[in-house]
Structure formats: C-alpha cells, structure tokens
Amino acid sequence: MKTEQPNYYPSNHPPDDFAEADRAAGFEVGADFERFDQRNDMFSRAFWDDGVQSKEALAFFRSHADRPASRQADGFTQKDYALRNAAWAVADDYADRNKANGLREGFQDPQEPRYPPAEQKLKIDDPAAMTLEIKRVAHFFGAHMAGVTALDPRWLYATRTEVRSFEPKPNDLPDGLTNVIVMGHGMDYDLVNAYPSALAGAAVGMGYSGEATTVAQLSQYIRNLGYQAVGSMNDTALVIPMAIQAGLGEYGRNQMVITKDYGPRVRFSKIFTDMPLAHDQPKPFGVTEFCNVCRRCADACPPKALPFGPPEVGRANRSAIKGVKKWTADCEKCFGFWVKMKSDCAICMRVCPFNKDFRKPIMRLARRLAGTRLRRLMLWLDIKLGYGKRIAPNKWWNP
Numbered sequence: 001m002k003t004e005q006p007n008y009y010p011s012n013h014p015p016d017d018f019a020e021a022d023r024a025a026g027f028e029v030g031a032d033f034e035r036f037d038q039r040n041d042m043f044s045r046a047f048w049d050d051g052v053q054s055k056e057a058l059a060f061f062r063s064h065a066d067r068p069a070s071r072q073a074d075g076f077t078q079k080d081y082a083l084r085n086a087a088w089a090v091a092d093d094y095a096d097r098n099k100a101n102g103l104r105e106g107f108q109d110p111q112e113p114r115y116p117p118a119e120q121k122l123k124i125d126d127p128a129a130m131t132l133e134i135k136r137v138a139h140f141f142g143a144h145m146a147g148v149t150a151l152d153p154r155w156l157y158a159t160r161t162e163v164r165s166f167e168p169k170p171n172d173l174p175d176g177l178t179n180v181i182v183m184g185h186g187m188d189y190d191l192v193n194a195y196p197s198a199l200a201g202a203a204v205g206m207g208y209s210g211e212a213t214t215v216a217q218l219s220q221y222i223r224n225l226g227y228q229a230v231g232s233m234n235d236t237a238l239v240i241p242m243a244i245q246a247g248l249g250e251y252g253r254n255q256m257v258i259t260k261d262y263g264p265r266v267r268f269s270k271i272f273t274d275m276p277l278a279h280d281q282p283k284p285f286g287v288t289e290f291c292n293v294c295r296r297c298a299d300a301c302p303p304k305a306l307p308f309g310p311p312e313v314g315r316a317n318r319s320a321i322k323g324v325k326k327w328t329a330d331c332e333k334c335f336g337f338w339v340k341m342k343s344d345c346a347i348c349m350r351v352c353p354f355n356k357d358f359r360k361p362i363m364r365l366a367r368r369l370a371g372t373r374l375r376r377l378m379l380w381l382d383i384k385l386g387y388g389k390r391i392a393p394n395k396w397w398n399p
C-alpha cells in the first residue's frame with residue numbers, strides 16, 4: 001500500500017449556504033463530510049491497494065486490448081466480447097491519446113481542449129434562452145438529456161489520480177467556472193436486459209464512447225463562443241449529485257440516478273463552464289418513496305453488495321464518500337464479482353422496476369403509478385408480469 005494522500009483542500013466541510021440546495025435535492029450532508037479522493041474508487045484501488053489488487057483484477061482492465069478467450073457460455077463468446085470491446089473503442093482512444101503525458105482523459109483527467117476559447121466572446125443577455133440553446137446543441141451532439149446546475153465544490157474530487165504512480169495529484173480547474181452542464185446518455189434497453197454477460201457490456205461501451213464525442217463537441221462549441229469549457233466524464237468530480245441537482249433524476253437504492261425517460265439506464269458526463277446559464281432544479285418523481293418499499297436490486301445482487309435498510313451515514317470501506325446519508329454499496333464486493341465474471345455487471349440496473357421502455361404509453365402509466373400510493377401494487381405487478389428477468393444474450397443476436 002502506498003502513502004496516505006496529502007489534503008490539497010484543507011477546508012473539506014460543506015459551507016452552510018448549501019443547506020437550501022440540499023433540501024431541494026434531498027441530500028443530508030453531515031459535519032464529518034470529506035471530499036472524495038479519486039484514488040479511493042475501486043477502479044483506481046485495483047492498481048495500488050494490496051487489499052484489492054490481484055492478477056485477475058488487472059486482467060479485467062486489460063480485457064479490451066487482450067480480448068479474453070471466449071467461453072462457451074451464452075453471452076461470453078468471441079462475438080460478445082468483440083462487440084463489447086468495439087463499443088468502447090472511441091472512449092478508449094480518448095483515454096489513451098495523452099497517455100505519454102500521464103493523462104487518462106475521461107477517466108482520471110478531463111478532456112484536453114482541441115482549441116482554446118475564441119477571443120471574441122458571444123454577448124449573452126438572456127442566460128435562460130442560452131441554456132435552452134445549449135441543451136438543443138447537446139441533443140444535436142448526441143446527449144439524451146441535459147441539465148444545468150451551479151458548480152458545487154463538494155463534489156469535486158479532493159485530488160485526482162496520477163495514472164503512472166496512482167499517487168494523488170491536485171484537481172486543478174481554471175478559475176471562474178461557475179456552472180456545470182450535466183448530460184445523460186441512455187443505454188440500450190435490450191442489451192441491459194442481457195446482464196450479466198460480456199454482450200451487455202456493449203451498452204456501457206456505447207454510453208462511454210457516446211459521452212466522449214458529445215463532451216468533446218459541446219465543450220468545443222462553447223469555447224468557439226469565447227467561454228471556458230472543461231469536458232469531463234468520470235474524472236474531476238462525482239457526477240451523481242450533480243445530475244440530481246441539475247434535475248435529471250433521483251437517487252436510488254442501487255446507487256444510480258433513476259431518470260424519468262430511461263430509468264437507471266443512463267451514463268452521465270459533464271462540462272464545467274463560465275458561460276452564463278440558468279440553473280435547473282431537482283425534479284423528484286417518487287423514486288425515493290418507491291425504493292423505500294422495494295428491494296429488488298438488493299435481492300438480485302449476487303455478492304449482496306447493496307443495502308436492504310434505509311439510507312445511512314457510514315461506509316463499508318474507503319470507496320464510499322464520508323459524511324453523506326444515502327444508500328451505499330459495498331464496492332469491494334461489487335467489483336470482486338465483476339473480476340470473477342471477467343466483465344461488468346449491472347443486474348441491479350436490469351431488475352429495477354424503473355428499467356422500462358418509456359416510449360410505450362403503458363410504461364409511462366406504470367411510472368405514474370409508481371409515483372403514487374399505489375406503488376406497492378406497481379411493484380407486485382412488475383414482479384408478477386416477469387419484468388426484470390434476464391433475456392438470453394443469443395436472443396439479441398437472433399431476434
């Protein structure tokens with residue numbers, strides 16, 4: 001195990017003026033809150049923490065390049081891995097393009113700008129109208145949803161991770177970035193229903209590759225208008241609280257943001273900017289109340305990594321943030337299962353009653369029911385009608 005990280009941000013405690021924002025978002029942040037160090041996430045710990053590191057864990061990360069030997073099992077054949085790894089290709093390209101400089105864009109470091117901000121700055125008289133325009137452009141570049149929130153520094157990582165040494169490094173951002181544009185990238189319904197399998201991992205790869213291009217394009221558009229824009233995927237900050245503050249969804253027991261149009265089948269990206277924009281507000285639609293009576297994700301999780309009880313302050317291990325009352329997974333158990341399976345898992349996404357195709361009117365009706373006192377009936381119907389069951393991966397190849 002390497003040395004303890006220095007604290008680049010001595011004042012880790014949340015300022016009082018977030019109280020109102022927290023009430024709106026349903027956050028409970030205590031006095032013992034500390035910003036999260038990125039090197040404590042499971043994907044970083046696999047490289048430096050003796051308690052997590054193993055030959056198998058490292059092989060998991062190499063599996064895009066090494067192309068693991070296929071198994072006979074449905075969903076883990078050469079074709080399944082080929083599709084999964086190809087779906088990741090764009091995100092992998094971004095991650096590797098500045099490797100020689102010790103950067104891993106989109107994962108430990110934000111995207112490097114293609115061109116700096118234009119010298120001529122667009123005059124913005126109406127930030128609300130500009131926000132609508134930015135959301136339209138985000139959709140044009142491939143985002144399925146977009147919201148804007150004030151930059152809440154509590155969710156910035158206390159430190160970034162230096163990818164050659166896996167030691168901490170400062171989480172630098174340019175001065176004056178006051179706003180965050182959060183974007184959601186929906187995942188393929190049929191593929192998600194094929195979890196667990198390497199095939200289903202193609203839905204994640206498509207999400208990440210889509211994020212990489214959308215973030216690069218929208219952040220460059222903003223820079224072309226003369227404003228600063230730092231394009232970010234998993235790097236720099238925790239995106240879940242930002243997505244909730246930006247009105248894109250509600251937090252669920254499965255540790256995911258449950259969105260109105262895609263349920264939990266969403267990956268999120270973000271752009272930090274100084275462009276004047278209007279802020280969205282959190283938009284709850286009954287997820288917390290539903291999760292209070294539902295345990296489907298916790299029941300279905302093979303290593304039992306998800307909590308069955310109410311939200312709590314406290315953490316199973318260093319991969320959970322300190323001082324926030326919430327449903328928290330045991331990420332060591334979760335990641336251990338991924339490594340054993342040689343692919344990612346999202347069974348807790350598949351079985352969630354909010355994992356539906358909401359383009360269908362009947363599913364929108366079910367969502368309305370889930371937000372009322374009839375939520376237990378909706379849950380009962382969901383199980384009775386067989387939703388959440390795994391679809392055999394070969395059905396995806398042979399529809």
Ligand code: SF4
Pocket residue numbers: 300301302303304305306329333334335337338345346347348349
């Ligand atoms: S991803 Fe899989 S292992 Fe991890 S919490 Fe969800 S169901 Fe459990």
Ligand code: SF4
Pocket residue numbers: 252253254255290291292294295296297298348351352353354
């Ligand atoms: S499965 Fe149930 S408890 Fe878990 S996130 Fe979905 S609605 Fe909430």
